[in-house]
Amino acid sequence: MPAEANRDKAAKTEADAPRTTPASPLTERQEARRRRILRASAQLAVRGGFDAVQMREVAESSQVALGTLYRYFPSKIHLLVAMMQDQLERLHGTLRRKPPTGETAAERTAETLMRAFRALQREPHLAEAMVRALTFADRSVSPEVDQVSRQTTAIILDAVGLTGPTPDQLAAVRVIEHTWHATLIAWLSGRASLDQVKTDIETVCRLMDLTAPKETDTP
């Protein structure tokens, strides 16, 4: 069934390659290829982490030529960051279905992050691959990394229960995110224990007062 042609035409008029951003609509077949690639990458990552995701192997596993792989994901980093976007979306969905139950904002945030952390713990190699990619990303991956960052912010804001955060609250959320990332990295490279992760996360959630604006008054 030639459902592909007209869309290919559309893609052509706008850009040369399918982007990871929502910009260009992909053919069904192309969507399928993209999913195959991401799935193959995830499988490899689960087994051996960042180093095990080798572009030639990804191409072979997903039954795609190397050149095609690079057309879909312009670098290994792009590929792994896209994988992270995938996983984050899934996580956000799960969290929406089963929101955290803590009393205070700090408790809910810590609970959310620890839940995410336990999910990552289950596949540490996968986590390592994604996080390494994320932190190694240079300017050419900024848009994608930014998207990941926004998604993380959204997850935390959901946990807190804020819809219209003040700039101060946004800054606090950023600090929490930073701690989350850095702790994750320290844990993945064996420099922090599980306890330390837990402590740090709880510390930052407790101390970043998210319930009220800091500078302005709230009568």
Added chain:
Amino acid sequence: MPAEANRDKAAKTEADAPRTTPASPLTERQEARRRRILRASAQLAVRGGFDAVQMREVAESSQVALGTLYRYFPSKIHLLVAMMQDQLERLHGTLRRKPPTGETAAERTAETLMRAFRALQREPHLAEAMVRALTFADRSVSPEVDQVSRQTTAIILDAVGLTGPTPDQLAAVRVIEHTWHATLIAWLSGRASLDQVKTDIETVCRLMDLTAPKETDTP
């Protein structure tokens, strides 16, 4: 003057290669080589950042064979992390000579970090090289990365003016460090403005209350 031999012997008895850790004392010549290598790396890094530090070029610039370079620094990451250790020591020295002047611990900490930040700003490529290496480091570099982390902690504790920090205070310092790192990364990859860096650093320093223990009482 053959002051080299006995020390080489000493080195041999203990390990195969000179480590970056204080473990094995190096010959003068070896010290000189090591410094040449670090200097050459820094020069290359200043020019073009992480990518410009190419092992072949470093070897050539420092007049050392490639194999020798790898004997001193088992990987590019090790090399760049060692560069960071160097710079941090220098910074710590400077800070000791001219300590921050703020009234509160939070102010002094923020001042210290912003001063470090401005130093990095002067050589953004150098900063990029070091930070990329630091965050990309895997387990094999743990000891060195850990050393960097300890040095950073020491600098912050100096700024705060604490000598015997409580576990809670150490956790708070870790959160500050995490924020510092993550902000730096975001800035280097163009995802955060100078203002945002400043805001985040000040936010975390302000909110991480370092003046008194959190759990235990202070009569």
Added chain:
DNA sequence: CGCCGACCTAGAACAAGTTTCAGAGTTGAT
């Protein structure tokens, strides 16, 4: 019907980090 253009494939080629190896060079001990 047969050609066009976009996409895809296979595979070579290139770049940079890393490893390897044979042959010097050094140095302390005998």
Added chain:
DNA sequence: ATCAACTCTGAAACTTGTTCTAGGTCGGCG
């Protein structure tokens, strides 16, 4: 002075990410 045990050198080889080239496939259109 010679030896043994190192370290250093120079160059090639190997690995993996990335790019390039030449040709193949497919759907729509003249």
